[in-house]
Amino acid sequence: xxxxxxxxxxxxxxxxxxxxxxxxxxxxxxxxxxxxxxxxxxxxxxxxxxxxxxxxxxxxxxxxxxxxxxxxxxxxxxxxxxxxxxxxxxxxxxxxxxxxxxxxxxxxxxxxxxxxxxxxxxxxxxxxxxxxxxxxxxxxxxxxxxxxxxxxxxxxxxxxxxxxxxxxxxxxxxxxxxxxxxxxxxxxxxxxxxxxxxxxxxxxxxxxxxxxxxxxxxxxxxxxxxxxxxxxxxxxxxxxxxxxxxxxxxxxxxxxxxx
Amino acid sequence: xxxxxxxxxxxxxxxxxxxxxxxxxxxxxxxxxxxxxxxxxxxxxxxxxxxxxxxxxxxxxxxxxxxxxxxxxxxxxxxxxxxxxxxxxxxxxxxxxxxxxxxxxxxxxxxxxxxxxxxxxxxxxxxxxxxxxxxxxxxxxxxxxxxxxxxxxxxxxxxxxxxxxxxxxxxxxxxxxxxxxxxxxxxxxxxxxxxxxxxxxxxxxxxxxxxxxxxxxxxxxxxxxxxxxxxxxxxxxxxxxxxxxxxxxxxxxxxxxxx
DNA sequence: CGAAGTTACTTTATGCTGTAAGGAGTTGCA
DNA sequence: TGCAACTCCTTACAGCATAAAGTAACTTCG
Numbered sequence: 001x002x003x004x005x006x007x008x009x010x011x012x013x014x015x016x017x018x019x020x021x022x023x024x025x026x027x028x029x030x031x032x033x034x035x036x037x038x039x040x041x042x043x044x045x046x047x048x049x050x051x052x053x054x055x056x057x058x059x060x061x062x063x064x065x066x067x068x069x070x071x072x073x074x075x076x077x078x079x080x081x082x083x084x085x086x087x088x089x090x091x092x093x094x095x096x097x098x099x100x101x102x103x104x105x106x107x108x109x110x111x112x113x114x115x116x117x118x119x120x121x122x123x124x125x126x127x128x129x130x131x132x133x134x135x136x137x138x139x140x141x142x143x144x145x146x147x148x149x150x151x152x153x154x155x156x157x158x159x160x161x162x163x164x165x166x167x168x169x170x171x172x173x174x175x176x177x178x179x180x181x182x183x184x185x186x187x188x189x190x191x192x193x194x195x196x197x198x199x200x201x202x203x204x205x206x207x208x209x210x211x212x213x214x215x216x217x218x219x220x221x222x223x224x225x226x227x228x229x230x231x232x233x234x235x236x237x238x239x240x241x242x243x244x245x246x247x248x249x250x251x252x253x254x255x256x257x258x259x
Numbered sequence: 260x261x262x263x264x265x266x267x268x269x270x271x272x273x274x275x276x277x278x279x280x281x282x283x284x285x286x287x288x289x290x291x292x293x294x295x296x297x298x299x300x301x302x303x304x305x306x307x308x309x310x311x312x313x314x315x316x317x318x319x320x321x322x323x324x325x326x327x328x329x330x331x332x333x334x335x336x337x338x339x340x341x342x343x344x345x346x347x348x349x350x351x352x353x354x355x356x357x358x359x360x361x362x363x364x365x366x367x368x369x370x371x372x373x374x375x376x377x378x379x380x381x382x383x384x385x386x387x388x389x390x391x392x393x394x395x396x397x398x399x400x401x402x403x404x405x406x407x408x409x410x411x412x413x414x415x416x417x418x419x420x421x422x423x424x425x426x427x428x429x430x431x432x433x434x435x436x437x438x439x440x441x442x443x444x445x446x447x448x449x450x451x452x453x454x455x456x457x458x459x460x461x462x463x464x465x466x467x468x469x470x471x472x473x474x475x476x477x478x479x480x481x482x483x484x485x486x487x488x489x490x491x492x493x494x495x496x497x498x499x500x501x502x503x504x505x506x507x508x509x510x511x512x513x514x515x516x517x518x
Numbered sequence: 519c520g521a522a523g524t525t526a527c528t529t530t531a532t533g534c535t536g537t538a539a540g541g542a543g544t545t546g547c548a
Numbered sequence: 549t550g551c552a553a554c555t556c557c558t559t560a561c562a563g564c565a566t567a568a569a570g571t572a573a574c575t576t577c578g
Contacts, residue, residue, distance in 0.1 A: 010456055018464045028546040029554025056535065069537080070556050078536065128438045134457050136465070139472050146474035156481045158504065164432065164497075165505030172427030179387045198393050201273045206395070213398050215405035222415045238423075245417065246424030252515050253508030287575035288525025315564065328566080329527050337565065521578080528571075535564070542557075548550085 013080050017087055017135040034064060036074050040084045044121075047085065051182055052123040057081075086127045087135030093117055095144045103151035104251055107166070110148055111247050114170045122178035125171060152258045162254060169250060173243045180235050195235065272339050276346055276394040293323060295333050299343045303380075306344065310441055311382040316340075345386045346394030352376055354403045362410035363510055366425070369407055370506050373429045381437035384430060411517050421513060428509060432502040439494050454494065 016036060042063040047055045057068035057078055064070075075081045094113050097106040118125055132138055145166070149159045203209060210217045232240075275295060301322040306314045316327035316337055323329075334340045353372050356365040377384055391397055404425070408418045462468060469476045491499075 010460055014457070014460045014464050026546075027554070028544085028552065030544040030556080032555065034555095057537080058535080067557060068535095069558085072537075073555055129435055134461055139468075139475055143472045143474050146478065150474060156478055160478055160481075160497075161501045161504035162508070164435070164501035165428070165508060168431030168435070168501075168505070169424070169428050172431035173423065176388055176423070176427070197269055198273070201269055202393055205273045205277045209398075213402045215402050215409060216398055219405065219415055219419055222419075238419075242420045242423035242427075245420035246427070246509075249421070249424060249512030249516070250505075250509055251512075253510070253512035256511050256515065257508070285575075286525070287523065287573090289527080289573040291526065293526090316566080317564080325526095326528060327564095328529085331566075332526055519578100521576105523574100523576080525574075526572085528569100530567105530569080532567080533565100535562100537561090539560080540558085543555085545552100545554075547552090 039074055040088050043085050047123040052126045083133045087133050087137045089121050090137035099151050103148055106148045115174050118174040125175050177236050177239045298333055299347050302344050306382040311385045342392045346392050346396045348380050349396035358410050362407055365407045374433050377433040384434050436495050436498045
């Protein structure tokens with residue numbers, strides 16, 4: 001299920017995202033042993049290892065030796081927590097791309113950095129993009145990409161559209177790999193194993209496959225399961241090639257507009 | 260949460276997907292009042308109106324005047340049901356693209372048909388793409404796109420990679436709109452309203468926004484909330500423009516490789 | 519015809535989920 | 549010394565997928 005940005009009190013939610021120096025005013029009651037940051041870090045740890053499916057208020061609480069309910073003292077809901085996780089984890093992405101070698105080199109590096117980032121934190125792909133969290137780091141990221149794209153010399157309107165195209169492309173491409181890595185844990189079967197089993201069954205169940213789908217058959221016979229690097233699953237090799245080629249095609253398209 | 264392909268008995272699952280003529284052998288016990296097809300149709304109806312979040316065994320069962328458990332007589336698990344829904348709904352996509360006007364015209368039509376399809380059935384975007392369902396209609400779809408792309412004259416290897424690029428791009432681009440349409444129902448606030456509220460809060464909370472993010476500010480001031488068509492939300496207008504421009508860029512990139 | 523076996527569907531139960539409600543214990547200030 | 553505010557806990561509820569067992573309908577076998 002897709003997680004939406006918090007609908008609670010917008011002011012509180014924005015305050016949490018852009019929270020500055022800790023308000024150190026003395027207050028009654030026991031000293032809080034946790035902080036929002038500690039909770040967000042714990043939640044990211046949980047999501048990194050157990051995926052979005054394994055992220056629950058209880059699991060995060062237990063990670064910190066608390067109950068799930070304890071978190072509600074610091075964070076209004078799970079949605080807000082996810083927003084905070086999302087914005088916080090974005091810090092890991094680089095922001096200083098050298099434009100001396102040209103915008104294309106920078107854009108390529110940018111794309112691969114995002115690829116690696118999403119594979120490290122696959123759950124990020126499941127945070128809704130429709131309603132940007134509007135956190136500080138998301139804007140840092142956007143500013144970074146804009147700097148690269150403005151270097152093309154294209155008009156702002158075009159740049160704006162390319163932002164969506166590029167981020168959408170990267171997310172779409174990496175999603176295939178991210179999900180294929182999460183899936184085995186859920187099914188107890190490696191991705192390649194799964195493919196092999198299903199393919200065999202397919203031929204058994206759909207007898208006239210080759211006649212019904214000649215082009216698919218042609219493509220499969222072209223390079224059927226030639227493992228170039230046995231340490232990387234076949235599906236991932238393909239995804240990497242698709243990503244590389246797709247990126248080149250898009251950048252070619254952009255380049256054609258700059259001249 | 261992303262829904263994975265069923266891990267249960269692979270043979271049964273493939274049998275369901277490629278199920279041919281009904282096995283009309285007489286069997287003991289009460290006559291089944293439902294069929295797999297009826298259940299899948301009901302599930303699609305539920306998902307179309309209530310989204311993937313509203314799709315539960317109970318809701319589908321109730322749609323048919325049964326309990327949720329009744330479905331388990333026909334379908335081994337919810338995962339398998341989703342697989343069946345996915346493959347069945349794909350029938351709606353066109354398959355006969357005229358190539359007389361060139362592959363580019365066909366590819367553009369293909370992309371927009373997919374755009375419309377995903378907006379009609381947004382839940383499809385939440386079915387995992389890592390492990391193709393391997394149902395018959397998915398192959399019909401693939402064959403259709405291959406027919407268009409082979410018309411470019413590019414080598415099979417390249418065609419294979421473009422498939423991923425194009426489908427990934429369409430999914431990524433439409434996802435923004437799909438989620439923005441689902442979200443208001445969840446938050447009781449229109450998307451544009453939401454944006455307006457958050458933007459105002461942003462300026463309040465991050466005082467030096469303009470200095471910190473000059474390029475973002477430049478882009479926003481360029482065409483800030485000029486509603487060209489008031490019936491279509493601003494975010495969607497932008498998404499459509501992004502989709503159009505991105506598609507053109509990709510097709511340009513492909514075209515450059517054909518000459 | 520009656521018993522046995524098979525099947526459709528229901529009810530009940532288990533262990534998850536987010537989070538509302540209320541209570542216990544701690545602390546600062548009047 | 550009270551009181552209010554605060555953290556954190558326990559309990560509770562509705563909803564989720566689905567396992568297990570029960571009921572009723574139907575076919576087949578003796």
